[in-house]
Amino acid sequence: MFTDHTTDTAPPAARKTMTAIETRVGRLPPAVARMAESPELLDGFLRSSGLFDASTLDPVAREVVVMTMATRNPCHVCVAVHTAKLRALDADEDLVVALTGSGPLPDERLDALRTFTLEVLRTGGEVDDDTLTAFLRNGHTRRNALEVVLGIGAYTMSTLANRMTRAPL
Incomplete structure (x- = not known):
C-alpha cells in the first residue's frame, strides 16, 4: 500500500532529508523510505526526536520512554531499533x-519513569499529584515530566506511522 521511496521517487520536499x-x-x-510519502511527517518526527534527544533525560531514560511507546503501540520496528540502541548504550x-x-x-528510577509515561498516556496528561510526586521522588524533575x-x-x-505503513525491519 505504501511505497518504499528512494530519493528519486520521493516527494521533492523529502529528498534532502532522505539524502x-x-x-x-x-x-x-x-521506515524512513515509507514515511517520506509525507515530508512534513518525516521532518516533524526527525525534529521532535532530535529535540527529545537534546532533553535533560539521560540516554537510557530516553530509551525507556521510547520503548514504553514502542511496546504500548506495538511497533516492531521501534522495538528492534531501540533494543539495539539500548544495547549500544550498554544498558x-x-x-x-x-x-x-x-x-x-529492575531499576526503580527507570521503573518510575515508565510508570509515569504510561500514566501520562492513560490520563491524556492529567496526572494526579500523587503520580507526579512519585515521579519526582525517584530522582526526576518537573522539567523531565514535560520532556x-x-x-x-x-x-x-x-x-503510528510505522504501523500504518507496515514498515519492515
Missing part, C-alpha cells in the same frame, strides 16, 4: 528484557 539520513546511516531505513540486559514485558523494571510529553509526541508519530 542526509542515507549519508549518516549508510543506508535508507525502510543492563535485564532492563532491555523487562522493557519488552509488562513487569517492573516525557515531548518523547510521547515524537514517538507517537513514529510508532
Whole structure:
C-alpha cells in the first residue's frame, strides 16, 4: 500500500532529508523510505526526536520512554531499533528484557519513569499529584515530566506511522 521511496521517487520536499539520513546511516531505513510519502511527517518526527534527544533525560531514560511507546503501540520496528540502541548504550540486559514485558523494571528510577509515561498516556496528561510526586521522588524533575510529553509526541508519530505503513525491519 505504501511505497518504499528512494530519493528519486520521493516527494521533492523529502529528498534532502532522505539524502542526509542515507549519508549518516549508510543506508535508507525502510521506515524512513515509507514515511517520506509525507515530508512534513518525516521532518516533524526527525525534529521532535532530535529535540527529545537534546532533553535533560539521560540516554537510557530516553530509551525507556521510547520503548514504553514502542511496546504500548506495538511497533516492531521501534522495538528492534531501540533494543539495539539500548544495547549500544550498554544498558543492563535485564532492563532491555523487562522493557519488552509488562513487569517492573529492575531499576526503580527507570521503573518510575515508565510508570509515569504510561500514566501520562492513560490520563491524556492529567496526572494526579500523587503520580507526579512519585515521579519526582525517584530522582526526576518537573522539567523531565514535560520532556516525557515531548518523547510521547515524537514517538507517537513514529510508532503510528510505522504501523500504518507496515514498515519492515
